[in-house]
Amino acid sequence: MKSKIALMACLMGFSYSFAQETMNMDVSLKNYSKMIDSIVVSEKVKMNKELDEVDHDFKRNKINSDEKQKQRADIASKYEQTINEKIDAHRNEFEEFTRQAVKDAVLKPVDSLHKDKNQIVFGLGGVSILMDEDKTKPADYLRTWQYVVALVGTNYTTKDKTFAFLNNTLDFKNTVFNSAVYMVRYQGQLGNFTSPFFYRLGLGYRWDQSKAKYGKTFTQENQILDTKEFTKGNLKDTHINNHYLFVPVEFKFVLNPKYIEHNGTKYLNNRVSQFSIVAGVYGAVRIASNIYNKYSNDYSKRIVERESINHGVNDIIFGGKLGIGYAGFNVFVQKDFTPAFNNNANLKSKYGLQIGIELLNASF
Known part of the structure; x- marks a missing residue:
């Protein structure tokens, strides 16, 4: 889970650096970054609620320590898979943004006419x-x-x-x-x-x-x-x-x-x-x-x-x-x-x- 979030953070930083190249890409990539943040935050809120219920059951002696650890691991694995699936659903959109940003950065000349207006x-x-x-x-x-x-x-x-x-x-x-x-x-x-x-x-x-x-x-x-x-x-x-x-x-x-x-x-x-x-x-x-x-x-x-x-x-x-x-x-x-x-x-x-x-x- 932690490695996946770290990877997403790198992708967000990478997308933001390319977004600096043009105004149009800037808006698109910022929206994409916000969308990933929204997915992660939303799923973590749901995950924490389920983890709190497990902790509550453990305190009331409804489950033992081994069962608690097993349920927590299952919940974390479930939400990790959910986050991956939702991000993968937008992968094509991200890859298109990235390709366009690289193309503009390499091939598009510096606009000296509009620089420092x-x-x-x-x-x-x-x-x-x-x-x-x-x-x-x-x-x-x-x-x-x-x-x-x-x-x-x-x-x-x-x-x-x-x-x-x-x-x-x-x-x-x-x-x-x-x-x-x-x-x-x-x-x-x-x-x-x-x-x-x-x-x-x-x-x-x-x-x-x-x-x-x-x-x-x-x-x-x-x-x-x-x-x-x-x-x-x-x-x-x-x-x-x-x-x-x-x-x-x-x-x-x-x-x-x-x-x-x-x-x-x-x-x-x-x-x-x-x-x-x-x-x-x-x-x-x-x-x-x-x-x-x-x-x-x-x-x-x-x-x-x-x-x-x-x-x-x-x-x-x-x-x-x-x-x-x-x-x-x-x-x-x-x-x-x-x-x-x-x-x-x-x-x-x-x-x-x-x-x-x-x-x-x-x-x-």
Whole structure:
């Protein structure tokens, strides 16, 4: 009896190891294992009841010790035969499962297209997430929706020094990261399946924050946006927030394209790490702008003032973008061609210049 149960345990382990090979065999072999467990457990419950009755008869002196041992042996032999017969009845089913599992393990190639469909990758550029459960062929990976979060450093330049990043302006304090971009974009391939060219259309939100020089704050008086010395108390923080509806149109070129063949057709393999450059243009529609001041005085340690900006800020800006990336690591430069601040702003630097890095890129 013990040897038979041990053999069944080995068969169950063997069937489970093969079940790992494919999803279909996995379900079938798990069901087969459960069926064997059910047979063994059910018959052992019946056997134990009969053995308990024999022990009960022995305690009541209805049978002697030799008769007890004989009856117990007969009961164990009977249920061993019953379990063997029931398992043998399903032997053909088990052998068919085993043959198919061996065939798949030896002859079926590794499905590289569907391997690791959903991934989360942490890299120097942040987090890259791939949600590709519904993709069934390489062409599906050439058309993707992406959710992108980028951390950006915004600086403002003069018209004659359009790329003077972190220059010593009279109006703004230099900061490394003070803005962000959140957007959803669609990426599609241009040309045939092996083309390294892609286009991107996006819609999102851009937030720019600008701090005034030390000791100064932004003001709007007589319909003029300006900076002046702060006199209300001890200034702790001051900045302008500009909020935009952001619409980018971009073109991507893969520098080192790699390919994959599927059902006799060659595709650009968009699932492997590749270098690329991105160039494009964008438009931004201003949603809101406000001045934020936080300070303390003799009466309060924390006073916060927020004021909506009504003058000095353009409602629409246009610009261009240039970037380079590798896998999930993407850096870019954005330059506003039109000024963020208009003639009602008494500021020298009005043209936005941004350097950013994509911290999150989720493809689905």
